[in-house]
Amino acid sequence: MKKAAIVIISILLVIIVSLIIYWNLPIDITRRTDIKYGNSLIQNIEIYKNTYHHLPENNDWKTLEKLGFKKENLGAQPDYRKNINGSYELVFLDEFDGPFLIWNSNEKKWSIDFPKIQK
Template sequence: MPKKLILYLLGTIIFIVVGFFVYWRLPIEITRKSDIALGNTLIKNIEKYKLDHNKLPSEDDMKTLEKLGFDIKLLGTEPSYEIV
């Protein structure tokens, strides 16, 4: 009985390790698909704002940044928004 348990545990550990390495080797387009989609949405929204107002939104205008799709955090936005 303990021999079967050890084999099951060893098989599970090997499966998890192999799964981790397979996931790690996947292209970034697959593993970060939602982040890429959010970035593309933010870019479209900022470009539309710039066309409508002839300027970029201010870094401290949290209401506007939230409307554009940024997640408002205590110390700023996520992803970070800065005018350079």
């Protein structure tokens, strides 16, 4: 009985330590696939912007799909948002409340945050 308790406690400690380590890893490691996909979208958006001298519209699905966005039930994944100032964001809406994985064209870096550009 004593050995079983020690084994269970040891397993729980390993799980807790593993979770703590995972939560403290940089987003470059934990969200590598999303960031790689997002970087290809950013490159396509910048090419589009340089070619047409404006950003694609938020709801122009034909253009967004050509740029590499995947259409989901509730919109694109990641969510694309632009404002009238010529800035845009890519937002990976994984959870309902956030914070989310975001790339903002003003900051030019990936972060875990809440969207700054509203649709």
